[in-house]
Amino acid sequence: MTSGARVSLVVNGRRREVADVPFGERLLDTLRWRLSLKGTKEGCRAGNCGACTVLVDGRPMLSCLLLTHEANGASVTTIEGVEALSVGRAVVRAFEAEGGLQCGYCTPGFVMALVGHLASPGADRSPAAVRAALEGNLCRCTGYASIVRAAQRAAKEVA
Amino acid sequence: MSYSVRPDALEKLTGQVLYGVDVERPGMWWGALVPSPAAAGRLVAIDASAVADEEAVVVTAADLPRLLPNGSGDPERPIFPSTAVRYRGEPVAAVAAPTLERARAAAARVRVRLDAEAPVEDLDRLFPDWPSPETMRDHPLVNGHVLARFGPVDRAFRTADELFQETYRTSGVHQVPLEPHACVADATGSVWHVTTSTQTPFGCREDTASLLGIPESSLVVEGSWVGGAFGSKGSALLEPYALVLSRASGRPVRLALSYAEEFQLGRTTLPSVLRLETALRNGRVVGRRARLLLDTGASLPGGDFTLGYAAGFLLGPYGAPALEIEGYAIRTHKPPFGPHRAPFIPQVAFAIESHLTHLAAHLGEDPIRLRRATVWTEGQTTTLGQRVGPFGLDRCLERAAEVVRAWRVDLPAGHGVGTGAGFWSTGAGAGGEARVVLTPTAVEVEQSEREIGSGSVLRGVAAVVERVLGLPPSHVVVRYQDTASGPFDSGVFGSRTVAALGQAAEKASRRLLTVLQERAGLRSTPRLAVADGRIVLEAPGTSAPVETLFTDSERRAGRLVVDGRHYGRAEGGIDPSRAVVGEFHPFTDFTAAAHVAEVEVDRELGAVRVVRYHAIHDVGTLIDRRTATAQVEGGVAMGLGEALTEEMLWRDDGRLENPGLLDYRLMTITDVPPIEVEFVEGFRGAGPFGAKGLGEIPIVPVPATIAAAIHDALGRPLFELPMTPERIARALAERTVDRPPVGRGAPA
Ligand code: FES
Numbered sequence A: 001m002t003s004g005a006r007v008s009l010v011v012n013g014r015r016r017e018v019a020d021v022p023f024g025e026r027l028l029d030t031l032r033w034r035l036s037l038k039g040t041k042e043g044c045r046a047g048n049c050g051a052c053t054v055l056v057d058g059r060p061m062l063s064c065l066l067l068t069h070e071a072n073g074a075s076v077t078t079i080e081g082v083e084a085l086s087v088g089r090a091v092v093r094a095f096e097a098e099g100g101l102q103c104g105y106c107t108p109g110f111v112m113a114l115v116g117h118l119a120s121p122g123a124d125r126s127p128a129a130v131r132a133a134l135e136g137n138l139c140r141c142t143g144y145a146s147i148v149r150a151a152q153r154a155a156k157e158v159a
Numbered sequence B: 001m002s003y004s005v006r007p008d009a010l011e012k013l014t015g016q017v018l019y020g021v022d023v024e025r026p027g028m029w030w031g032a033l034v035p036s037p038a039a040a041g042r043l044v045a046i047d048a049s050a051v052a053d054e055e056a057v058v059v060t061a062a063d064l065p066r067l068l069p070n071g072s073g074d075p076e077r078p079i080f081p082s083t084a085v086r087y088r089g090e091p092v093a094a095v096a097a098p099t100l101e102r103a104r105a106a107a108a109r110v111r112v113r114l115d116a117e118a119p120v121e122d123l124d125r126l127f128p129d130w131p132s133p134e135t136m137r138d139h140p141l142v143n144g145h146v147l148a149r150f151g152p153v154d155r156a157f158r159t160a161d162e163l164f165q166e167t168y169r170t171s172g173v174h175q176v177p178l179e180p181h182a183c184v185a186d187a188t189g190s191v192w193h194v195t196t197s198t199q200t201p202f203g204c205r206e207d208t209a210s211l212l213g214i215p216e217s218s219l220v221v222e223g224s225w226v227g228g229a230f231g232s233k234g235s236a237l238l239e240p241y242a243l244v245l246s247r248a249s250g251r252p253v254r255l256a257l258s259y260a261e262e263f264q265l266g267r268t269t270l271p272s273v274l275r276l277e278t279a280l281r282n283g284r285v286v287g288r289r290a291r292l293l294l295d296t297g298a299s300l301p302g303g304d305f306t307l308g309y310a311a312g313f314l315l316g317p318y319g320a321p322a323l324e325i326e327g328y329a330i331r332t333h334k335p336p337f338g339p340h341r342a343p344f345i346p347q348v349a350f351a352i353e354s355h356l357t358h359l360a361a362h363l364g365e366d367p368i369r370l371r372r373a374t375v376w377t378e379g380q381t382t383t384l385g386q387r388v389g390p391f392g393l394d395r396c397l398e399r400a401a402e403v404v405r406a407w408r409v410d411l412p413a414g415h416g417v418g419t420g421a422g423f424w425s426t427g428a429g430a431g432g433e434a435r436v437v438l439t440p441t442a443v444e445v446e447q448s449e450r451e452i453g454s455g456s457v458l459r460g461v462a463a464v465v466e467r468v469l470g471l472p473p474s475h476v477v478v479r480y481q482d483t484a485s486g487p488f489d490s491g492v493f494g495s496r497t498v499a500a501l502g503q504a505a506e507k508a509s510r511r512l513l514t515v516l517q518e519r520a521g522l523r524s525t526p527r528l529a530v531a532d533g534r535i536v537l538e539a540p541g542t543s544a545p546v547e548t549l550f551t552d553s554e555r556r557a558g559r560l561v562v563d564g565r566h567y568g569r570a571e572g573g574i575d576p577s578r579a580v581v582g583e584f585h586p587f588t589d590f591t592a593a594a595h596v597a598e599v600e601v602d603r604e605l606g607a608v609r610v611v612r613y614h615a616i617h618d619v620g621t622l623i624d625r626r627t628a629t630a631q632v633e634g635g636v637a638m639g640l641g642e643a644l645t646e647e648m649l650w651r652d653d654g655r656l657e658n659p660g661l662l663d664y665r666l667m668t669i670t671d672v673p674p675i676e677v678e679f680v681e682g683f684r685g686a687g688p689f690g691a692k693g694l695g696e697i698p699i700v701p702v703p704a705t706i707a708a709a710i711h712d713a714l715g716r717p718l719f720e721l722p723m724t725p726e727r728i729a730r731a732l733a734e735r736t737v738d739r740p741p742v743g744r745g746a747p748a
């Protein structure tokens, strides 16, 4: 079968050594099926929906497009670890308050993308910039209205 | 448990909920489907000899007698074809292996030998001219036929001094729930079990059991959390395959679709051609006719519900002195037509509403006034002769006119404002049951539907119970149970959840109050309240913790349980003298909506930007305003996709050209404009407190509304969905449109 090698990651603040990861494996699958972190969602697997967004060294990345070996040594934050970040807590609170979700399948991706944006140094928190930060995330349920309200509330709270 | 808007928000926001795709079982294997490489043809052989993986298990039609207790399942609907294939991608075999990679690798090595035939895919190619009744009478591809008429149709058209005739085309559109279909099945014991992402656990059980020829009692369906459904996750899709794979491998098997498979296999809305004709005499409407050719894919003959249902929508919610509708379901080599949020009705509304918009322009009338002159109101009859109940469309249109007037002030050049309307029916399904469980500290509602996202189960049903009992949201919890332990319910579809399942919960709640009233010896109906974290019974002069009214056994169990059931009324109401040919389906509790959009159209590129949107709805009594508003916002955005970008493109060989989100474009956060949502109340439905359904109506008027706004901006009509930049540019570039509407000159 495919040959693999060990990968070392810091996931949600915890060091994880993962043995025998095939070289072609995507970070999305490692998180979901080897580390049982199912909160990161698999949508299109092609970079079009944003459902799989996680933070890699603080930056939002599509885990379906990232090979696990490329992330070797990196620090990865998934939705399960979002509340450990102060910006993460603010974003979760804002989405809760505004009801910025329906089925919730796109939600981890939106939350991680927004946390990544708002936590970046000197982030532009204007409504247009916040909206642009979420442009790569698709939602089929909400029509984005409640997500926009939540994101704008989060941007204010973080500021 | 207190929450701001939705009880499931925190769990979802922190990645705690498990969807169908997340479910795992110890020792589980992975499944993969082997798709038919051609859309039509005779199956010669399925050869698995090249599968090198010795552990992999391959199942085809030939294996079913060995795997299924009672032979090979439903002979009418075999899960694997054994003679002919019906569409490209149809599963002809399935594979299970210890990992997904190995299952996929093995599936790729199964050789499918076919005598391929040229498939039928395109309605226009099949019927280059509008087919005559003679052509259709014995046509081998006609799967269904409906015809209804009312009034002196022939005379109206014979004596008309002008015939206003247009032809519309609509495309296939996909539900695209973000979570693809996924399930884990276990058929290793005597009772089979499947955990699946479904919007109808009991419907899935019924369908799966019937497909496999097993009794429903030997199958348990457990709903997972559902990552969006929009109709696509109703009856069985993957469950039968996963179960036979589990049976064959002796392991639990997980089967999930990739997005490409989801597009290729999904049962979706398929293309149509619609022709609308209005007969005019001295500028007055004397008759109207609608003709429909609907692609129903590989549906079984007569097996398609949509045709008979869509028929009632073809002429919209408007009367005329003489009416006729006729529709044909056409079999093609696509997957069978499937349920979809208001299946095919946004497309129907696009045609009839655009027809009225164009007619108004032709007659020099105001389009809203023209609609209001003949819109149904309570007590009138529908096209099919059903009596219209409380129906607020006229009020919605009146409000729409005010919005249009306001938006026209200072409208920039290149912008247009338009209105579209629509109606829908509140589904009842077979019925539903719910249990209300009173404990000393909370009320729980036990029922069998998973929340699919809209909030109708977790928030809608809860809100009904809260309202009956007098409790705050923090003390009413809706709980899910699988088909083995939960009460029966028809499913979360057809805008029925709050109206029908909600009624079961309402009845249970009212009975609970009656039981408590009797036990407390009260003269009037009591209410419940919360005091110091405990549930108390309140009535004039009384306030007692509820457990003081429990029987001994209830006290030991810690709960008092009351059941409620609601089974749909026998509807009927279709006038048999109007229904000439075929099977029609009656409507229940009409909902209504009028929408207004402002668009900006780039005349060079044909690109449309939706600037703002206003949706006005009659959904009867509002049960929960925020949830209802969110439903409308989501429905509008989905409708914008159907209006502007979403289109499944099949090639002649039956291959789908755009099976992914790159080429099948959904609306993004930057495409969707601000949406204002407004409800007109006072048109009560039969649901709890006068509620009607809400899940589907928001999408219905959207393509029509956008078309009207584009028409306003350009002065050009559009006759095809979606209204892509190419189609708009073409409409602008040509003096007459691509396929000119017969009987009508060049558009103004
Ligand atoms: S799953 Fe990664 S972008 Fe869609």
Ligand code: FES
Pocket: A101, A102, A103, A104, A105, A106, A107, A138, A139, A140, A141, A142, B178, B227, B228, B453
């Ligand atoms: S909430 Fe369902 S996809 Fe966004």
